[in-house]
Structures are given as C-alpha cells and as structure tokens.
Amino acid sequence: MADGKEPDERAGQQGDLDQLLNAARDADGRTRVTFRDPIAGYGLPALQRIAPWMTDGTFKPGVRWFAVRVVVRIGEGYRDEAIAALRTAAKSAPDEQTREDAAAGLVGLGAVPPSDHRPSSPTGWRTAVTRTGGGRWPGFQTNEFGYVKGTCWRARDGSASLAPCSSP
Numbered sequence: 001m002a003d004g005k006e007p008d009e010r011a012g013q014q015g016d017l018d019q020l021l022n023a024a025r026d027a028d029g030r031t032r033v034t035f036r037d038p039i040a041g042y043g044l045p046a047l048q049r050i051a052p053w054m055t056d057g058t059f060k061p062g063v064r065w066f067a068v069r070v071v072v073r074i075g076e077g078y079r080d081e082a083i084a085a086l087r088t089a090a091k092s093a094p095d096e097q098t099r100e101d102a103a104a105g106l107v108g109l110g111a112v113p114p115s116d117h118r119p120s121s122p123t124g125w126r127t128a129v130t131r132t133g134g135g136r137w138p139g140f141q142t143n144e145f146g147y148v149k150g151t152c153w154r155a156r157d158g159s160a161s162l163a164p165c166s167s168p
Helices: 014-026 029-040 044-055 061-074 079-092 096-108
Strands: none
Touching (some): 014 029, 044 061, 044 096, 061 096, 079 096
C-alpha cells in the first residue's frame, strides 16, 4: 500500500483505523476524500468497518458516498469482499445516488451490478442530454438540472450548452 506496509501488517493498529474513520466521518466533503487511501490501506479490517456506512441512513449522503469510494479502493486488493459489500449497497442503500455509486463501483471492479440498479452510462453517471441535444431543442427538462454545478446554460440562440462558467 501507499506507506509500504501490507494491509495485514496494519490490521493490528485498530486505534489508528478508528481515528481515521472518526475523522473521515466528521470531516467536510473536501477534507473527507483525503482519508480514502489511508483507510483503504487497512484492507479487510477497514472494509468490515466502513461497508455498513453505505447502507446506514443515519449518515449524511456524503459520508455514504465516501464509503462507496473507500470500498472500491479496497476492492483493488480484496475484490470479492468489496464486490459483496457493493452489491448489498446497490440493492439497499437509503438513497438513489449511493445505490448508483455502488452499482458503478461494481462495474469498475468488473462485476455486474444488480439488474434494477445498472448505471445509466458507462461511467456510472446519468447522461440527461445527448451529444446532439440542445441545437433545435426548445429547452431543458426539470430532471436535467442535476450534476451541473460550475456550469452555465447556453443563450437562447447559442450553440454551446452546459459550458464551464468563467470567473468574472
């Protein structure tokens, strides 16, 4: 792993894992992501501790999504165990985004997601507007306003859509 220790060597350092998990759970979204690899470095002990986060409705969605990413990273070394955890989350996570993230994680690990929660695109993210959409189209639909933070809409007579917003 990143620090040169194998996961089994780190497994005895339960206190360190507890500290990392607590810090990640309590961190803001931008900071939380920095805990992914250190937690994943613990391998199976981390998987056993963080997998329940994906389906725990008491956690904020960002914490559940983080847990999916940690499990996917652990799956690089413990594929079968991670697939089992992601399969559970893809079926029973309390929110659609976590279920879709878990399904995308399964695809990323080379597994087939549950049939009722297949990602709607190869990358696992929803694609609401086709590549050719918007040219002669009269407007956007209500369901197409997700995943657009940092973008701006095209002008009524313009040809670009969802272009990155420029700083003033």
